[in-house]
Amino acid sequence: MKALIAIVLTLGLVVGALASTLARADxxxxxxxxxxxxxEPFNGAAGESFWQRKFSTKNGxxxxxxxxxxxxxxxxxxxQKTAKSIKPMAVRVNPERFSDSAKSDKWFGRxxxxxxxxxxxxxxxxxxxxxxxxx
Amino acid sequence: MKPILNKLRxxxxxxxxxxxxxxxxxxxxxxxxxxxxxxxxDHNNSSQYLKTEGGTDQNGINRGDEDxxxxxxxxSSQYLKTEGxxGQNLLNQEELSTxxxxxxxxxxxxxxxxxxxxxxxxxxxxxxxxxPDHYGDDASLxxxxxxxxxxxxxxxSAVNNDxxxxxxxxxxxxxxxxxxxxxxxxxxxxxxRMVKDNxxxxxFSQCDSCHKGAAKGQFDEDxxxxxxxxxxxx
Numbered sequence: 001m002k003a004l005i006a007i008v009l010t011l012g013l014v015v016g017a018l019a020s021t022l023a024r025a026d027x028x029x030x031x032x033x034x035x036x037x038x039x040e041p042f043n044g045a046a047g048e049s050f051w052q053r054k055f056s057t058k059n060g061x062x063x064x065x066x067x068x069x070x071x072x073x074x075x076x077x078x079x080q081k082t083a084k085s086i087k088p089m090a091v092r093v094n095p096e097r098f099s100d101s102a103k104s105d106k107w108f109g110r111x112x113x114x115x116x117x118x119x120x121x122x123x124x125x126x127x128x129x130x131x132x133x134x135x
Numbered sequence: 136m137k138p139i140l141n142k143l144r145x146x147x148x149x150x151x152x153x154x155x156x157x158x159x160x161x162x163x164x165x166x167x168x169x170x171x172x173x174x175x176x177d178h179n180n181s182s183q184y185l186k187t188e189g190g191t192d193q194n195g196i197n198r199g200d201e202d203x204x205x206x207x208x209x210x211s212s213q214y215l216k217t218e219g220x221x222g223q224n225l226l227n228q229e230e231l232s233t234x235x236x237x238x239x240x241x242x243x244x245x246x247x248x249x250x251x252x253x254x255x256x257x258x259x260x261x262x263x264x265x266x267p268d269h270y271g272d273d274a275s276l277x278x279x280x281x282x283x284x285x286x287x288x289x290x291x292s293a294v295n296n297d298x299x300x301x302x303x304x305x306x307x308x309x310x311x312x313x314x315x316x317x318x319x320x321x322x323x324x325x326x327x328r329m330v331k332d333n334x335x336x337x338x339f340s341q342c343d344s345c346h347k348g349a350a351k352g353q354f355d356e357d358x359x360x361x362x363x364x365x366x367x368x369x
Contacts, residue, residue, distance in 0.1 A: 081272060082246045083337040110273040 037122035047131030234287035251291035
């Protein structure tokens with residue numbers, strides 16, 4: 001009887017532990033998930049230059065990721081239109097970053113379309129996340 | 136804070152899972168040498184335990200949010216004198232609370248979450264249907280989330296005799312609070328140098344730059360501080 005209880009308890013714990021690991025989608029997990037679609041291995045330096053790069057809209061306005069998030073991702077950013085502050089993007093100073101893949105996908109979508117006028121490629125997203133994860 | 140909460144949730148989850156599984160199987164295992172009554176008891180206990188746990192948790196969340204909701208409501212009736220929001224009875228409290236949380240989560244990243252009672256339902260409908268081109272920004276959301284937020288906004292929107300809707304024709308759909316005649320009238324006396332030419336404020340759309348209680352729907356004149364200029368006295 002005791003053995004049975006022990007086995008069952010262990011099983012329960014294992015299942016629970018597995019479930020919690022699966023639910024945790026941190027930067028590593030997201031980078032891992034994207035890596036299959038990247039053309040080449042992700043590169044933090046490429047991510048940084050993408051972050052700072054200025055894209056021109058049709059009417060000549062300059063837009064960049066750093067325009068709202070700032071050049072230094074360990075610092076608080078500021079929305080360039082509404083001036084609302086944006087929490088730092090570097091995972092080291094803001095561990096909440098990339099902890100929810102649905103949230104990351106949503107913002108990659110909006111911000112890439114707004115800044116570049118198109119979706120970001122898997123390579124661009126992977127490079128940026130690699131940079132922000134190791135900064 | 137959140138990561139800690141999450142970890143706590145996982146920990147509780149694991150404990151409960153383990154507990155439930157072992158209790159359940161213990162019950163089964165002891166069928167042979169124990170009476171049915173006792174076995175039943177065991178089962179009841181374990182499921183009750185699980186239920187109460189869930190219940191407290193949920194109540195906790197609901198209570199917090201209902202407070203918020205009440206706050207909103209009180210302040211709106213206090214300052215904007217409106218009773219009986221359209222559609223409020225269509226959803227039950229729990230759904231309303233969840234939708235209110237969704238609204239707060241999704242619509243407060245780029246500016247404050249504008250109190251719903253500042254615009255009529257027809258305005259919120261258009262705003263929610265045009266999120267990919269949102270005042271020059273991209274605020275796209277999935278259709279499901281969009282629906283939840285619209286339900287919340289419509290249920291708490293401005294109704295016809297609200298101050299906010301003064302001099303707004305019923306066949307007109309205002310798309311900005313800052314363009315409502317009532318809004319303009321109230322802010323007419325504020326000189327340009329305090330807003331447009333003020334590096335500390337980007338535009339009138341940032342209500343919370345001046346109204347400290349804006350996120351809670353409080354806009355009384357006595358609680359206005361203009362950044363760089365101080366308290367407003369007139």
